[in-house]
Amino acid sequence: MTSDEYSAGPALRRVLAKAGGPELLDLLAKGLTGTDLTTLLLEVFRRRADRLTPAEVMRRYRTDRFVT
Secondary structure (H helix, E strand, O other): OOHHHOOOOHHHHHHHHHHOOHHHHHHHHHHOOHHHHHHHHHHHHHHHHHOOOHHHHHHHHHHOOOOO
C-alpha cells in the first residue's frame, strides 16, 4: 500500500506533515527490513527515554495508560 492508497486520519496527516510527508511512511513501511525498523525504533525510544526525569516517569506512570 502506498501513501496514496490509504485514508489518513487527521492525526496521521498531522504527524506526517511534521515528520516529512507520506514518503517517510512509505520508507518505514516498505523501505526497511523488519530488523532495521526495530533498530530504528529502539534508538528513537532510547533517546526519548533519556530525556525523561524520574519525576516525569512517575507522572506518566500515574496518568498514561500506555505506560502502566
